[in-house]
Amino acid sequence: MSKRISVQWRITLLTALLIAAACVSLNLLLFYSGSGSMDALNGFVVEYKTENQQEMTIQIPKENMQAFFSDFSQQVNEEKVRFERIGWYITALVTLLSAIIAYFFSGKALKPLKDFAQQTEQINEESLTDTRLPEDTTAEFRQLSESVNGMLDRLAQAFDAQRQFTGNAAHELRTPLALMQTRLELFAAEHRQMSEETAKLLHFQQEQVERLSALVRTLLEMSDLRSVPRTDRIDLAPMVEEVLVDLTPLAQKNGITLTQAGENVQLVGSDVLLYRVLFNLTENAIKYNRTGGSVELSVEQEHGQAAIRVRDTGPGIAEEYRDSIFQPFFRVDKSRSRAMGGVGLGLALVQEIVRLHGGTVRVEQSADTGTTILVTLPVGKAA
Known part of the structure; x- marks a missing residue:
């Protein structure tokens, strides 16, 4: 029944009831205080009698007349002051109680708005199809819930269309790129006595084709992430050790020391995808480090x-870029990234995998002495 009453009418009725209760309470308390003050003056009346309903005679002995006037005047002044003080106390008390009651009942009336805000905060790209706001609510929020649910459906369809387009485009590009790479390699094998200028041009083309091929492979991986099962029981310490072993040649080439710290933590997810997360983060920490620096993986x-923390001793990341580095194709140092062969999707892939596992990834701290990337993942259950 309460859901049929709009929020506007709820607040109107509660305000009217609160004002009425405050006025009644104020009148009763002031009447009680005034009656007490008037009763305090009765002690000065020695004797009184009434001859009819219209007249009342008060008799005071002559010897008490002077004292009566003096004491009565003083008592009246005291009772006026007392009545005024008590009136202010009553007003303050009734106001305070009214405010407390108003706060409590307004919270009850606006509870659907708080629930609505909490539910919308839980919406993200991964939960668009699973999240639905309740439509069995007050009149103001019923239409809003229906509109938001419709918007979520349209957003989910748009994201699906985007992923499908990315996957289809990557599939279409993969074959011609493979053919181009094969033809370039064949041409290089058949023309070993080519001029220096032709050799440079051929090498440049091979590098660009390889870069495009790497981009296509990453796009295919990102479009197919949701189809990868995430039910493996994973021990993170052995996985960290495996990543460090695989990246040791790159670290030695750059003069970087790799270390492992922390404990072993078990969780449920995709062994292949989480390995890719650790590999990409560690590879970035090695590439964008100082010569002779170090990288530490701790769990x-x-x-x-x-x-999971990946700490390096690199030059750090400016504060305005710390959220942007996880966006596709974003580069802090574009010339350096391209020189190292990156395609700008490594950290975007990391963030997508972490989200699929119900976790988060962010720059925990960064300064001139190095950067720490923090990955948090739920323990003990599949996302």
């Missing part, structure tokens, strides 16, 4: 979650 269990 801890914090607040029921696996906390």
